[in-house]
Amino acid sequence: MKTPRILERESVLAPLMLTPVALYMVLLVGFPFLMAFVYSFSNVTVGNPEFQMVGFRNFAAVLHDPTFLKSLLNTCIFTFTSIATVLVLSNMLTELLMREFRFKWLIRFLIMLPWTAPIALGAIGYLWFLDSVFSPIDWLLRTWGLLGKPGDLLGPMSNLYWLGRPDLAMASVIVVHVWRLLPLATMIRIAGMNSIPREVIEAAQVDGAGYFRRLFHIVLPLLLPVISVTVLFSTLFTFTDMTVVWVLTKGGPPDNSTQVLASLAFLKGIQGGDLAQGAAVAIFFFPVLAGVAAVVLRIAKKAVVT
Amino acid sequence: MANVHLAGIKKHFDGVKAVDGIDLEIGDGEFLVLLGPSGSGKTTLMRLVAGLEKPTGGQIIIDGQTVNDLPPRDRGIAMVFQSYALYPHKTVFGNISFPLTVEGMPREDIRKKVEWAAGLLGIGHLLDRLPSRISGGERQRVAIARALVRRPKVLLMDEPLSNLDAKVRHTAREELKLFQREINVTTIYVTHDQAEAMGLGDRIAVMHEGTVRQVGSPYSIYNDPQNMFVAGFVGIPPMNFMEQDGVILGFRPEALLPAEALPDKDCMRLKLLVERVEDLGSHRLVYGTIGKAKVIANHSFRLNLKEGDEHEFAVCSQELRRFDPKTGERIRP
Amino acid sequence: MKKFFSKTYFYGALSMFIIFSAGPFYIMLITMFKKSHDLFNPLNNPFWLNEGPTLEHLDLLFNQTLYVRFLLNTVLVGIAVVVITVLLAVPAAISLARLAGRWGENVGIGIFLTYLVPPTLLFIPLSRIVSFLGLQNSLWSLVLVYPTFTVPFCTWLLMSFFKSIPKDIEEQALVDGCSRVGAMARVLLPLSVPGIITVVVFSFTLVAHEYIYALSFIQDSAKKTIGIGMTTELVRGDVFYWGALMGGALIASIPVALLYTLFLDRIISGMSMGAAKR
Numbered sequence: 001m002k003t004p005r006i007l008e009r010e011s012v013l014a015p016l017m018l019t020p021v022a023l024y025m026v027l028l029v030g031f032p033f034l035m036a037f038v039y040s041f042s043n044v045t046v047g048n049p050e051f052q053m054v055g056f057r058n059f060a061a062v063l064h065d066p067t068f069l070k071s072l073l074n075t076c077i078f079t080f081t082s083i084a085t086v087l088v089l090s091n092m093l094t095e096l097l098m099r100e101f102r103f104k105w106l107i108r109f110l111i112m113l114p115w116t117a118p119i120a121l122g123a124i125g126y127l128w129f130l131d132s133v134f135s136p137i138d139w140l141l142r143t144w145g146l147l148g149k150p151g152d153l154l155g156p157m158s159n160l161y162w163l164g165r166p167d168l169a170m171a172s173v174i175v176v177h178v179w180r181l182l183p184l185a186t187m188i189r190i191a192g193m194n195s196i197p198r199e200v201i202e203a204a205q206v207d208g209a210g211y212f213r214r215l216f217h218i219v220l221p222l223l224l225p226v227i228s229v230t231v232l233f234s235t236l237f238t239f240t241d242m243t244v245v246w247v248l249t250k251g252g253p254p255d256n257s258t259q260v261l262a263s264l265a266f267l268k269g270i271q272g273g274d275l276a277q278g279a280a281v282a283i284f285f286f287p288v289l290a291g292v293a294a295v296v297l298r299i300a301k302k303a304v305v306t
Numbered sequence: 307m308a309n310v311h312l313a314g315i316k317k318h319f320d321g322v323k324a325v326d327g328i329d330l331e332i333g334d335g336e337f338l339v340l341l342g343p344s345g346s347g348k349t350t351l352m353r354l355v356a357g358l359e360k361p362t363g364g365q366i367i368i369d370g371q372t373v374n375d376l377p378p379r380d381r382g383i384a385m386v387f388q389s390y391a392l393y394p395h396k397t398v399f400g401n402i403s404f405p406l407t408v409e410g411m412p413r414e415d416i417r418k419k420v421e422w423a424a425g426l427l428g429i430g431h432l433l434d435r436l437p438s439r440i441s442g443g444e445r446q447r448v449a450i451a452r453a454l455v456r457r458p459k460v461l462l463m464d465e466p467l468s469n470l471d472a473k474v475r476h477t478a479r480e481e482l483k484l485f486q487r488e489i490n491v492t493t494i495y496v497t498h499d500q501a502e503a504m505g506l507g508d509r510i511a512v513m514h515e516g517t518v519r520q521v522g523s524p525y526s527i528y529n530d531p532q533n534m535f536v537a538g539f540v541g542i543p544p545m546n547f548m549e550q551d552g553v554i555l556g557f558r559p560e561a562l563l564p565a566e567a568l569p570d571k572d573c574m575r576l577k578l579l580v581e582r583v584e585d586l587g588s589h590r591l592v593y594g595t596i597g598k599a600k601v602i603a604n605h606s607f608r609l610n611l612k613e614g615d616e617h618e619f620a621v622c623s624q625e626l627r628r629f630d631p632k633t634g635e636r637i638r639p
Numbered sequence: 640m641k642k643f644f645s646k647t648y649f650y651g652a653l654s655m656f657i658i659f660s661a662g663p664f665y666i667m668l669i670t671m672f673k674k675s676h677d678l679f680n681p682l683n684n685p686f687w688l689n690e691g692p693t694l695e696h697l698d699l700l701f702n703q704t705l706y707v708r709f710l711l712n713t714v715l716v717g718i719a720v721v722v723i724t725v726l727l728a729v730p731a732a733i734s735l736a737r738l739a740g741r742w743g744e745n746v747g748i749g750i751f752l753t754y755l756v757p758p759t760l761l762f763i764p765l766s767r768i769v770s771f772l773g774l775q776n777s778l779w780s781l782v783l784v785y786p787t788f789t790v791p792f793c794t795w796l797l798m799s800f801f802k803s804i805p806k807d808i809e810e811q812a813l814v815d816g817c818s819r820v821g822a823m824a825r826v827l828l829p830l831s832v833p834g835i836i837t838v839v840v841f842s843f844t845l846v847a848h849e850y851i852y853a854l855s856f857i858q859d860s861a862k863k864t865i866g867i868g869m870t871t872e873l874v875r876g877d878v879f880y881w882g883a884l885m886g887g888a889l890i891a892s893i894p895v896a897l898l899y900t901l902f903l904d905r906i907i908s909g910m911s912m913g914a915a916k917r
Contacts, residue, residue: 007819007820008377010739010819013734013738013819013820014734014738014743015734015739017730017731017733017734018730018731018734018735018739018743018746020726020727020731021727021728021730021731021750021794022731022746024727024786024790025750025753025787025790025791028765028768028784028786029756029787030753031768032761032764032765032768033756033760033761033764035764035767036760036763036764039763039764049767092652092656093656096652096653096656099649101649101650107653107657108900109896109897109900110657110661110664111656111657112896112899112900112903113660113661113664113892113896114660114663115899116844116895116896116897116899116900117664117892117893117895117896118848118850118865118866118892118895119848119866120848120850120865120866120867120869120870121865121869121887121888121889122663122888122892123870124667124869124870124884125663125664125666125888126663127879127884128666128670128881128884128885129662129663129666133681134678134679134681134685134881136666136685136686139681139684139685158681179660182660183660184907187903187907188907191904191907236755237757240757240758240759240760241757241759242759242851243850243851246850246854246870247850247870261759262757262759262851265759265762265763266759266762266851266854266855269762269766270762270763270766270854270855275763275766275767278763279763279764282759282762282763283760285759285760286760289757292755293752293755296751296752296755297748356810356814357814358810358814377818377819378813378814379814379815379816379817379818383814384814384815385810385814387807387810387811388807389805389807391807391808391811392808393808393811393812393826393830394808395829395830404812404815405815405816408815408816408817408821408825409816452815456815462814
């Protein structure tokens with residue numbers, strides 16, 4: 001059990017134990033992070049690794065590219081709609097799950113499935129759900145007489161072609177993303193609720209506050225840090241994600257109607273081999289990342305102080 | 307067994323002087339109590355001896371060897387924490403044997419030693435239990451057994467009785483003194499409880515703001531305080547103080563007696579205006595004022611004093627202690 | 640709250656959420672046992688086995704596709720990443736929780752911030768690094784890169800775990816004769832087994848979840864992990880092996896989801912960054 005005396009000193013031991021992680025993070029997060037910036041100002045491609053700096057040419061090209069503008073708009077719609085829906089639904093689901101009922105573990109497991117199961121696999125289920133011919137949803141709509149015959153509410157065609165029509169494709173992608181994110185948002189919300197001391201709510205009850213007064217004057221203000229962290233993380237996560245889009249539509253129907261920035265960066269940078277342009281697209285994540293990081297930093301500092 | 311010598315020990319945390327230059331000599335087999343209010347630096351001083359903190363200045367010498375740069379394990383010390391710090395994942399046996407296991411002692415010897423220590427403390431029947439399954443008093447014994455099993459040169463104890471309830475605490479105190487006598491190990495004991503300090507210590511070091519204000523036997527600490535801090539901190543109720551002719555006079559509440567009890571000439575007579583009387587059965591506490599000074603008298607005479615009464619009290623001159631009002635230090639004749 | 644949800648409304652609403660969340664998985668379950676004739680008739684009820692069950696799709700999945708290979712690849716990468724994550728995160732977390740002072744706090748927040756950097760910002764430069772190292776089309780590329788997202792989170796999670804263990808116990812071990820490193824190994828680590836298990840499970844599930852890096856670095860079919868393997872190899876043009884696809888997705892999802900759910904509460908409290916604690 002004899003260890004060298006030098007390891008008894010905190011000033012030696014602390015950095016020593018931290019170095020591997022720090023080194024790894026610098027090499028595989030910090031360095032690529034900088035490279036992303038360098039690439040976006042260069043003309044690097046997969047075929048031409050000896051690149052020159054070309055200033056803002058990539059950004060100029062990207063900003064004049066209608067596909068990019070469409071993707072940016074899509075990303076914003078995708079993010080905003082998803083987050084707003086998740087916020088509302090998670091509020092409802094939290095109320096439900098805070099109550100006691102039987103088989104709670106099983107029900108919780110089922111409700112958490114979209115987050116706990118790999119999303120690429122979950123999205124495969126939706127490929128069938130939204131299939132152009134066999135969609136079970138279309139079958140239900142036909143059975144209920146809403147679809148498939150002339151005069152039906154949703155039209156005479158036998159199918160809605162969920163992933164084939166621009167508007168429905170976008171809606172589908174959003175629904176699947178909401179489906180995936182809702183369990184996480186709810187769990188964080190419940191953890192927040194559980195951290196509010198029971199006495200506080202009981203005191204409000206004794207003071208004669210009704211449900212909505214308690215919600216708006218006690219519960220929500222106390223939950224604000226939790227909710228804001230959830231919103232920040234989900235926003236960053238949604239803004240920069242491409243998994244759902246890629247599995248379901250690959251950015252299509254063919255006309256980029258569900259193309260988001262992440263999938264565009266993948267198309268240009270990885271599939272197209274134009275690393276510079278791909279990086280230039282991905283750099284647009286940076287403002288969002290920086291904003292979220294700044295707020296998170298403030299919250300973290302506050303949490304450390306208190 | 308060993309003596310401990312502290313020379314000019316200092317410990318500063320970010321400019322706060324937790325321990326500010328302490329010299330102290332602890333004899334072989336002595337039981338020294340560090341007594342002081344919270345924040346006086348007594349725990350820091352103990353942690354410095356243990357090696358859990360590095361001193362900012364000064365020297366710690368155990369058994370003639372300077373240990374400043376030695377890690378705790380090489381200092382030949384054992385320590386009982388206030389929380390007992392039992393390893394929750396180990397049984398009582400595992401806890402007591404841990405220091406020996408670390409040393410690499412043969413298993414058979416370990417068993418013998420653990421049985422000896424557990425027997426000494428009367429916890430032999432608990433060896434298979436986990437710490438979460440035994441009572442507070444039993445945990446304290448396990449912690450002491452674990453400290454003693456290695457036969458340390460110096461035993462350090464940080465308020466080991468403060469987590470026990472009042473009844474258990476009293477018997478635990480007596481037992482502690484017995485173990486220490488039996489093992490005859492040099493002991494440094496930290497407490498803020500003066501009854502504990504008076505009852506246990508061969509000597510007491512009274513600490514305040516990072517310095518030792520007085521070291522001495524319980525008798526001398528109580529009867530011969532060197533300064534107003536020690537005089538006021540030790541004793542319940544505390545010493546009375548009143549200013550007279552540019553000196554502060556101090557006297558214990560039990561020295562302030564009704565005048566009729568002290569017919570001697572060599573006594574100072576004082577008019578006491580009674581504010582409140584507490585009858586505690588065996589004795590009575592009279593709260594009142596003499597001139598401007600608030601005082602307390604502690605006597606066992608049956609006087610029917612009430613609020614607002616004025617009564618003549620007296621203090622014998624040999625009970626009076628004089629202090630310098632500027633420095634608070636004792637003025638000796 | 641009772642006033643606003645009578646029992647019927649409560650169970651009604653809960654059922655809606657269950658159907659919404661678990662519906663796709665139910666469809667997977669049904670589809671994987673559905674006879675092709677039943678499956679490919681748009682008039683048949685897609686929510687039920689109209690013509691009895693069959694194992695033909697599972698037979699196809701396990702015997703005629705690379706499915707088992709995908710699973711194996713995922714598990715291999717998962718184990719490697721878990722080992723690396725634990726080896727990196729445990730010492731770092733101890734250091735941040737115990738040894739390092741003020742600057743350690745800042746380093747801790749710094750490590751957490753790297754967790755925020757999205758893969759889609761890094762995948763282009765990382766793909767260059769991977770090919771520079773000659774790791775393209777190799778599972779090692781994933782082993783190299785995946786700790787970028789497991790390590791920050793796990794370090795953070797373990798740090799708060801270590802902080803919750805009283806310092807006394809470690810100091811006691813020092814006094815009892817342990818060295819600094821010995822006290823960590825003999826006392827701190829045994830007490831943090833639950834935290835380390837959480838980290839192991841979480842890292843593993845994150846690996847099983849990952850899609851974007853795997854999609855970027857691996858083209859060789861036999862090297863694919865479960866997520867990209869299923870979505871690129873079994874979905875070919877217009878030929879969809881629906882039964883096999885659904886079965887494969889479900890069979891791989893359930894164990895991952897079960898593992899995740901077992902440790903959900905601990906993971907969530909780490910995710911909300913302690914904002915939920917007060």
